[in-house]
Every structure is written in structure tokens, then in C-alpha cells.
Amino acid sequence: MNTQTRPSGLVRGADAARDGYMPGFGNDFETEALPGALPQGMNSPQKCEYGLYGEQLSGTPFTAPGHQNERTWCYRIRPSVRHVSRFETIELPYWKTAPAVDPDVVSMGQFRWDPVPHADGLTWLTGMRTMTTAGDVNTQVGMAAHVYVVTDSMRDEYFYSADSELLVVPQEGRLRFATELGVIDLEPQEVAILPRGLVYRVEVLEGPARGFVCENYGQKFELPGRGPIGANCMANRRDFKTPVAAFEDRDAPSRVTVKWCGRFHRTSIDHSPLDVVAWHGNYAPCKYDLRTYCPVGAILFDHPDPSIFTVLTAPSGIEGTANIDFVLFRDRWMVAEDTFRPPWYHKNIMSELMGNIHGIYDAKPEGFVPGGMSLHNMMLPHGPDRGAFEGASNADLKPVKLEDTMSFMFETRFPQHLTRFAAQEAPLQEDYVEVWADLPKLYDGTPGKKG
Ligand SMILES: O=C(O)Cc1cc(O)ccc1O
Ligand SMILES: [Fe+2]
Numbered sequence: 001m002n003t004q005t006r007p008s009g010l011v012r013g014a015d016a017a018r019d020g021y022m023p024g025f026g027n028d029f030e031t032e033a034l035p036g037a038l039p040q041g042m043n044s045p046q047k048c049e050y051g052l053y054g055e056q057l058s059g060t061p062f063t064a065p066g067h068q069n070e071r072t073w074c075y076r077i078r079p080s081v082r083h084v085s086r087f088e089t090i091e092l093p094y095w096k097t098a099p100a101v102d103p104d105v106v107s108m109g110q111f112r113w114d115p116v117p118h119a120d121g122l123t124w125l126t127g128m129r130t131m132t133t134a135g136d137v138n139t140q141v142g143m144a145a146h147v148y149v150v151t152d153s154m155r156d157e158y159f160y161s162a163d164s165e166l167l168v169v170p171q172e173g174r175l176r177f178a179t180e181l182g183v184i185d186l187e188p189q190e191v192a193i194l195p196r197g198l199v200y201r202v203e204v205l206e207g208p209a210r211g212f213v214c215e216n217y218g219q220k221f222e223l224p225g226r227g228p229i230g231a232n233c234m235a236n237r238r239d240f241k242t243p244v245a246a247f248e249d250r251d252a253p254s255r256v257t258v259k260w261c262g263r264f265h266r267t268s269i270d271h272s273p274l275d276v277v278a279w280h281g282n283y284a285p286c287k288y289d290l291r292t293y294c295p296v297g298a299i300l301f302d303h304p305d306p307s308i309f310t311v312l313t314a315p316s317g318i319e320g321t322a323n324i325d326f327v328l329f330r331d332r333w334m335v336a337e338d339t340f341r342p343p344w345y346h347k348n349i350m351s352e353l354m355g356n357i358h359g360i361y362d363a364k365p366e367g368f369v370p371g372g373m374s375l376h377n378m379m380l381p382h383g384p385d386r387g388a389f390e391g392a393s394n395a396d397l398k399p400v401k402l403e404d405t406m407s408f409m410f411e412t413r414f415p416q417h418l419t420r421f422a423a424q425e426a427p428l429q430e431d432y433v434e435v436w437a438d439l440p441k442l443y444d445g446t447p448g449k450k451g
Contacts, residue, residue, distance in 0.1 A: 173209025182243025
């Protein structure tokens with residue numbers, strides 16, 4: 001088994017990996033950064049190789065059904081309990097957690113924001129800006145939507161969320177997530193999933209970095225069932241990449257911050273907690289290249305529901321009613337005949353938070369810009385703006401490729417509540433609803449297609 005030294009000093013395995021990642025979604029992986037570090041045929045030998053400690057990280061209850069059961073066995077220099085104890089609480093005032101209904105903020109409405117501007121000196125922790133919260137972290141339902149604006153790497157500083165798994169959607173810049181289970185480098189058009197309880201440090205590879213985060217308080221994201229589509233297309237399992245083991249044996253005064261029931265707890269330690277030399281299991285971080293998402297759509301007429309573009313879904317326990325769907329609007333061909341091709345006007349029981357990664361979104365040719373977000377909350381009507389309506393109503397319906405476009409939606413069954421930041425500090429477009437104001441009355445009582 002080979003080992004390599006990464007620039008950051010992390011030693012990682014080169015086993016079974018392409019570019020330091022192992023393919024598959026929810027696979028049972030095994031990886032070791034030092035030869036023989038992983039026990040074979042058992043989890044808890046009396047003494048582990050290299051003097052490592054064995055430790056289990058459980059992502060589901062011990063008794064979860066087999067097809068959902070997730071856990072990982074870690075072989076590490078020190079057990080986690082040596083990393084994290086004696087906490088004090090700290091304030092990260094811009095990172096909010098549900099329930100967080102601010103009586104001074106009105107969330108009922110259609111909202112849109114320009115990109116949250118960059119500022120100096122912000123890390124993954126201090127640069128997280130919550131836009132909306134939904135559900136309740138204490139009962140493990142719902143989510144929060146954040147924007148991150150990050151300029152600085154975390155130094156001798158580590159973090160984990162006991163509240164949530166994080167789905168990270170970069171829009172600008174490149175980040176490195178140095179985690180207990182390996183290293184994920186992430187850039188726009190990729191996403192990463194950071195499981196609940198996983199310790200990591202975020203470094204800026206190319207800054208400033210901006211992106212979106214969906215914090216999922218509930219059951220983990222999984223791949224949606226494809227139904228009659230069959231065994232292929234949409235997001236394919238092999239395109240998810242989990243990092244190989246990587247560890248550092250580094251003594252340095254350090255801090256670990258833990259998000260737990262919406263509060264931030266900090267402890268001091270004298271070494272890096274990224275000391276897992278080998279691991280095996282199916283509870284692990286991964287990344288996914290959105291350019292490998294294979295969209296399936298209307299090939300004759302009409303506009304299907306956007307659920308056809310679901311990359312990941314986090315179930316709520318009620319079949320077909322997601323706690324969160326992560327939906328991707330990427331470049332694709334539009335071929336439908338005699339059809340109004342953009343999204344239709346509609347009112348949805350789910351609440352839709354959208355973000356633009358790059359390009360133009362077909363329902364909103366103006367104003368919904370890369371880095372920007374919009375919220376069409378539960379049961380609030382929305383749809384194409386006037387320009388999109390008129391363009392699409394009169395377009396020559398030859399096959400057209402929507403090029404250079406990538407937007408996404410965090411869609412949740414719960415209403416999303418704006419934070420004070422979203423309502424008062426973020427660049428809210430006060431006149432957003434005007435995009436529909438000039439839609440003309442075309443009806444004049446006589447038959448025939450108008451407009
Ligand atoms: O509102 C939106 O722009 C998102 C959306 C897209 C679509 O194609 C159909 C429904 C829908 O909510
Ligand atoms: Fe919508």
C-alpha cells in the first residue's frame with residue numbers, strides 16, 4: 001500500500017482511489033493511510049496496530065434497518081473523547097437554527113436577494129450567514145439555508161455539527177474540507193455532503209469563496225427512487241466520491257467548536273483531531289460533480305414537475321413528502337412542441353429556496369444573478385416574470401439548448417422563516433414582486449390565442 005503526503009501535511013492512502021477519492025454513494029468503503037492499520041475480519045481487536053484506538057461513529061441508530069444503517073469504524077491516534085470536553089458557549093450571531101421565528105420579520109411573501117457581498121477576515125464559522133430556517137432542530141425535522149462568504153482558512157480550529165448534515169453548494173472560489181475521514185477539495189459545480197458529527201477544518205484554496213449550504217436537521221440525504229426511469233440517469237451512484245483516509249499527527253494548541261441544539265460550544269485541545277489513520281464503513285463525507293447529473297425531461301410536449309431534476313432527497317417519514325429535496329436546473333435541451341417551456345405559474349405546498357450558481361435561469365432572465373437567491377414560500381404563487389412569459393409565449397419552438405446555466409432549489413415541506421439578516425442586512429431586492437406587475441390582461445372574451 002502506498003502512502004502520499006499532501007501539501008497540508010496530511011498523510012493519506014492511495015488505495016483503490018482515483019485522485020484520492022473512492023467512487024460510490026453509501027458504499028461500504030475501507031481505506032488506510034498506513035499499511036496494516038485497518039483490522040481485518042473484526043472491528044475491535046484487543047490491541048490495534050500502531051497503537052491506534054478503535055472508535056465507532058454511528059450515523060443512524062444501532063437498530064436502524066439494514067438498508068439504512070450507517071456507521072464507520074475509525075482507527076485513530078487518540079479517541080475523540082480526548083478531543084472534545086469541557087465546553088464554553090460562544091456566539092456566532094449570523095448562524096441561526098430553527099425554531100427561530102423573529103417577530104419583527106415577515107416571512108410571508110416572495111423574496112429575492114443579490115449576492116451577499118464578501119468581507120475580509122471571515123472563516124467557515126464566522127462567514128456563515130443564515131437566510132432561512134424551517135422546522136425544529138430539537139425534533140430533528142427541517143433545515144436551514146445559509147450563504148457562506150469565506151476569505152480565511154481555519155487555523156488550528158476544527159468544527160462539527162451535531163445538529164445536522166451539511167450539503168455545500170459552492171458558487172465562487174475553492175475550498176478544502178480536511179475531515180477526520182479524508183480530504184475533499186470543492187469548487188463551483190460540485191457539491192459536498194458533510195455528515196452529522198464529522199470533525200473538519202475548512203481551508204481556502206482560492207478565495208474569496210461564496211456558496212450555499214443546506215443544513216439538514218432530519219434524516220440523511222439519499223438518492224431519489226427513479227421509478228419507471230429505471231436503473232440509470234439523474235444522479236448515478238458511481239459519480240459520488242468519498243475521500244481516502246488522511247491523517248495528521250500534529251501537536252498544536254487548537255480549538256474545536258461544536259454546533260449542538262443551535263448553540264456553539266468551544267473546547268481547547270493541544271493537537272489536531274484529524275488523526276484517523278484508517279477507517280471502514282458507510283458513514284462518510286462525499287462530493288459530487290453536478291456536471292455528471294443526467295437530466296431526463298419532456299421529449300414531446302408539456303413541462304413536467306421539477307422533481308424530475310432531484311439530485312438528492314432527505315425523507316421526512318411520510319412517503320413522497322421530503323424534508324428536503326435538492327433539485328438541479330442545469331444546461332439541457334428544450335424540445336417540447338406547442339408548449340410553454342419555462343416553469344409554469346404555480347402555488348406549492350412545499351417552500352422553494354433557489355440559488356444561482358451561474359448563468360441565466362429560464363423563468364427569470366433578469367435579476368436572479370449568480371450568487372443570488374430567491375424564496376417562494378409555502379403556498380405563495382410565483383412563476384415566470386413578464387419577459388420570460390412573453391419570450392416563451394412567442395418563441396419559435398425549435399429545439400433550443402439552455403446553455404451555461406446552473407441553478408438549484410432547496411425545497412422543503414416546511415415553511416421557511418427569514419432571519420433578521422435576510423430581511424434587513426442582506427441585499428434584498430425590495431421591488432422583486434414588480435417582476436409580475438406588468439403581466440397584461442390578455443383575455444378579452446373572444447376565443448383565440450392572444451399575446
Ligand atoms: O419556481 C421555480 O422556478 C422552480 C420550478 C421549476 C419548474 O420547472 C417547475 C416548478 C418549479 O417550482
Ligand atoms: Fe416554483
